Amino acid sequence: MRKIIYAFIAVALILSGLFMPQKLLAAPRLQETGEKTVIVIDPGHGGENRGTIENNHEEKYMTMTTALAMYDELQLYDDVEVYLTHTDDVDMSLKERAAFARSVDADFLFSIHYNASENHELFGSEVWVSSVSPYNGYGYQFGYEFLSDMREQGLLVRGIKTRLGSKGADYYGIIRESVSLDIPAVIIEHCHVDEERDAAYCADEEALKGFGRTDAAAVARYFGLKSGTLGVDYSDYSLSESSASSCVGVTLVDSTEPESCQIDFLEADYEEGILKLTVSASDPDSALLYYSFSLDGGRTFGPREAWPGSDTLTGTYDSSFPLQLMIPPDTAPEVIVRAYNMYDLYAESNPYISARIFRPEPEPLPSADPALNGENASGIIPVHSDALEQETEAEDDKALSLYQFVLICLFFVLAMLLIIIAFQYTMYKKRKKRRLYRRKEAGDIWNQHK
Ligand SMILES: [Zn+2]
Incomplete structure (x- = not known):
């Protein structure tokens, strides 16, 4: 009996192991930082450069709210040095931001942004990374962490992408300038403020701060940080499979339409x-x-x-x-x-x-045109535009017959009037004749009696 119980427990353990959530990612961290990790957070825009202004939002304020929350959260981790490129509402060039990161010997610069599209049709989160190795691989490993969180929150993941300028270098200035100073950098576009499916994710200050905390957690996993305060340790955390020497395929810019x-x-x-x-x-x-x-x-x-x-x-x-x-x-x-x-x-x-009409409305009243009736009854009309034309024709037909009816009535009344007038006229003529005749007769008699 005891053997059976042991066997049962063994099978149960094996099965529970099979159905336990498996760690899908098992790749080593590409970027190592040594004793201390120096993180620079760059709130996108500022000063005259207001960023996206849509849906009662102003991007420069949104990015600052998120960046400050990210800063506070990252401070809770051990062995980190965290900086913001600016905390005041000031103009700061992309070159200056990259230079600041260089001046503090940053391991990474995270540029915080919110998105909007020209026709307000795009939704989802995306991360822009460098097209240059090894920064591309670093960007991919971080982007994977961040976007996995966004997906879990219900946002669409638009990808970890690269964009090239006319000279083939990275298009986005903050990435290009940072990489030129040997600092890995990414642009985090949290969501689209002007699309209703995304708008709820950034509707108020608490939501923007929430993004900051999620960003910090992704950074902590990326660097393998630990925090006694938060009770987390990511030092053994495995990242997404990537490469430092060659660029990741899915990050490569695609300038052609789907096939x-x-x-x-x-x-x-x-x-x-x-x-x-x-x-x-x-x-x-x-x-x-x-x-x-x-x-x-x-x-x-x-x-x-x-x-x-x-x-x-x-x-x-x-x-x-x-x-x-x-x-x-x-x-x-x-x-x-x-x-x-x-x-x-x-x-x-x-x-x-479609060769047929969907949910056809009740058949219209029979009209004067038999050919039209035949086609409507069958419900088969070659294309949509034809169907519309048919319908307006039928409408016209109905209007036409009413008009004709009124005309006929008028004509009838007029004809009746004419007949009555003619009748009255002939009656009058007859009476006159008869009177004359009578008078003539009377005259004759009178003459006879003279
Ligand atoms: Zn922006």
Whole structure:
């Protein structure tokens, strides 16, 4: 009996081990800092340079709130020296910020930002890193930590990315200037303040401070810090697989649109107004991030949605997925889907033109045109625009028959009037004649009696 119990416990232990959350990351830390870690936090913008001004927010104040909270949190760790590039609302060039980091012998500069897009359509968090080794690998290992937290909070991860200027150097000044002074640097774009799905994440001061604390925790994991005050020790923490000598594939800038985007009919419920399509797309250079669709042949597109299975940290995404669309009543949609990659470049699909109308409205009253009735009754009309035309024609027809009816009535009344007048006139003539005749007769008699 005891043997059975032991065997049972052994099996239970093995099974619990299998189902325990596995540590997926098992790569060594690329950047070592020695005894003390020197961290520089750079609140983005300041002074005349106000940053993004959207949705009642001003970026320079947001970045300062987050940076100060990040500073306070990092102070709680052992063996760290933490600096801010500035604490007052002042103008400071990117060169000056990098020079400040150099002056304190910084191990890393973290530039704090909030994002917005021209058409208010982008959402999610992203990290910009250097395209130069080994800073690229450092940036990737930090970005992975930070963005994993953002994903856990429910934000879309837009990726760890590089951007190059015209001369092939890093485009973003704070990264370029820092790296030129041998200081690793990243730009942290927490979320988009002007998109409703992101706006709630940065709505108030507490939310902005929360980002600061999350940033600090990502920095602590990245450097393997420990804190007696917080009761955490990341000294054995493993980071994402990366390389110091060559750049990480998923961080490389992609300047070409996705290779393909295709939609195919899956099924439709014309009564309920549901259309299901299969969307397939590919981009060999970077992960697909969003999709959007048009129901009017590409004239207007709906908001962007997260591409299913998109993982910009590893560069993977679902190559195809079913898309269910609610079609507005009485329309035959012409669907086009856009597939966007991590750099917001998109490919447009083939159009899917519905041969039938979804949720057709009750049949219109029979009109004068029999050909029109026949087509409406069958409900099959080649394309959406035709259907609209048909409908306006039918409307016109109804208006026309009413007009005709009034005209006919008027004509009838007029004709009746004319008949009455003519009748009265002839009666009058007859009476006159008769009177004359009578008078004549009387005259004759009179003459006879003379
Ligand atoms: Zn900014």
